[in-house]
Amino acid sequence: MGNKTVGSAFSIKVTDFRGKEIGLEKPASRIICLIESGLSGLYMLNAENQVIGVSSAIYNESVAEQYATLDERIKYKKLPAPGNWDFISIENIVALEPDLVIIWASQTEAIQAIEEHGIPVYAVFLKSFDDVYKEIKDFGILTGKNQRADSLINYTKAEIATFSELSKNTSPKSVYFMWSQGLLETAGTTSTVNELIELAGAKNCCTIDQEHVVINKENLIDWNPDLIVMWHNANIDPGDILSLSEIKHINAIKNKQVFEFPSVFLCDLWTLKFPFAVKMLAKWCYPSKFETINLDDEKNKMFIELYGKRGNNLIK
Amino acid sequence: MNKRILKILIFALPLPVILASMFIGPSQTASPKALYNFIFSNSLSPELLQSVLFGVRLPRILLTFITGGTLAVSGCSIQAIFRNPLTDPYILGLSAGAAFGAALALAFFFIPVQLSAFLFGLLAVGSSYFMARKNKNVSIISLILSGIVVSGIFTALLTIVQYYTDPFKLQSIVHWTMGNLHNANWSKLQSSIVPVTIGITVLFFYRWRLNVLALGDDEARTAGINPDKDKLIILVAATLASSSVVAVAGVIGLYGLIVPHMVRMMFGPDNAQSIPLNFFFGGMFLLIIDNFSRTISGFELPIGAFTMLLGAPFFIFLLKKTNIGWDK
Secondary structure (H helix, E strand, C coil), rough: CCCCCCCCCCCCEEEEEEEEEEEECCCCEEEEECCCHHHHHHHHHHHHEEEEEHHHHHHCCCHHHHHHHCCCCCCCCCCCCCCCCCEEHHHHHCCCCEEEEECCCCCCCHHHHHHHHCCCHHHHCCCCHHHHHHHHHHHHHHHHHHHHHHHHHHHHCCCCCCCHHHHHHCCCEEEEECCCCCCCCCCCCCCHHHHHHHHCCCECCCCCCEEECCCCCHHHHHCCEEEECCCCCCCCCCCHHHHHHHCCCCHHHCCCCEECCCCCCCCCCCCCCCCHHHHHHHHHHHHCCCCCCCHHHHHHHHHHHCCCCHHHHHHC | CCCCHHHHHHHHHHHHHHHHHCCCCCCCCCCCCHHHHHHHHCCCHHHHHHHHHHHHHHHHHHHHHHHHHHHHHHHHHHHHHHHCCCCCCCCHHHHHHHHHHHHHHHHHHHHHHHHHHHHHHHHHHHHHHHHEECCCEHHHHHHHHHHHHHEEEEEEEEHHHHHHHHHHHHHHHHHHHHHCHHHHCCHHHHHHHHCCCCCCHHHHHCHHHHHHCCCCCHHHHHHHCCCHHHHHHHHHHHHHHHHHHHHHHCCCCCHHHHHHHHHHHHCCCCCCHHHHHHHHHCCCCCHHHHHHHHHHHCCCCHHHHHHHHHHHHHHHHHHCCCHHHHHH
């Protein structure tokens, strides 16, 4: 991933997460976005009419309903899905004649294949909330929606600044985060989850310097977290975790402090919706301190701010 | 080393290794120092200590031992009846079928992962057997070929499931196929113990016949043995036992192939001796490997990688030191 620059002929230039400069002569009007969270960003920017292709993940059960609310083309499955986070169809992508493809930076072979057809590719790799801000800023430049991008970023930063003052804590509770793959799959210190926990005024009990890590049950018992927080899980719920006999002596189980984020779309940590997850976690950690925060009101306000009028449909 | 002493060691060492493994693990709550403090100053929460030792470590240790022993015994039996040193319990599609079953359950949650892996593992082996059966006879070559085809079909189906699943579920599937011992618990051990006991007991009682079957069908008939019937019984027993452990421990690649060779290199080709030796050596060796995999770093490394990284050098060492005549 070296730095590469484009010529001065392009009026629009951004540097993607590979360090590669992307140049466009005019704002992209035919975008294929193969990243679900990235698509959410494009809808926030009001750039939905510039989207001509999406990831097949959009049509999955966990988020399809919300995206169908945002876009009738998705509701009636009319928006082509030429790939996803793993596999892509070069033929379908080329046939759609996009002027920009947004894709995960880890899909290196797919990126190479697309670029060989002369199609500009913006590659994304998110490790922090600052990366989320950069992504939306770059999307704003690439779609000609700079002002909207700045407005969204300012709103989110203000939300976080206000809240982080409130959540500052001298004796933070320890949180064990559980990804949906299973009890032993967690997030280390170099992850958006770690930032989420710290912004909520708590501390991540997993101090391993990795983004995603599989631990041993013994680690979990040693860490003895105050809370176990589950990412949205279609298969198991907090009751299942509370019934695990081998971890019954840790504080989170003894005190019945196991919680689950209710929806992938609502709490997506790779979008500007992450402050809602921060507030939800803070309320779980310190219920009396944040008892005045009404999560339903917060959710409704966020949807309107981020998605404009269409946010009303999401609220319904 | 004298073979007799080595044999005594293989039968005697598992218990000390199991006991020593109880004191090996990433937890500081149950480290040797913490245990010393607990015994002499009672400065530790007995509840947490009990959770680590008996809720987490012991079921994993026992499941690992049983998994290693079962794969080794099944591999030894299958190599004998197939008269082929390159076969293992997975040759008839067991691992591919089980992996597909687990992936299907992980992706769509229709039945428990363990049950799905077990059923699809059996289905794959059963399919291989019936595909190879012709005029009430099953030739070894047909069986191996149908096993390869069935493995290919289930691998293709696994790819399709992976294609349609999301990144979270895909990661679970990949972790499962790399060995899944970190999720060991008492209920997994309980669910596998009955089929494993049945399978291993049958193989233990048939261990003498394996020597005759390994000579060929005509020789077996001369000795008064019905080779087709005996092979089927051994195949069913080996499949039942190994599919039960694969269902709970995931796919531990090549273990059922290399351990029988290690035992053969140490003690010779007598299957009557090899069956119990394979169980104890296979169980103990996998336990030692798992002790590395759960302590070498702060997080879990897949045991499937360690079996080859640690097993292969030992295998090559034995290959160089012994002359079993495979190159002739």
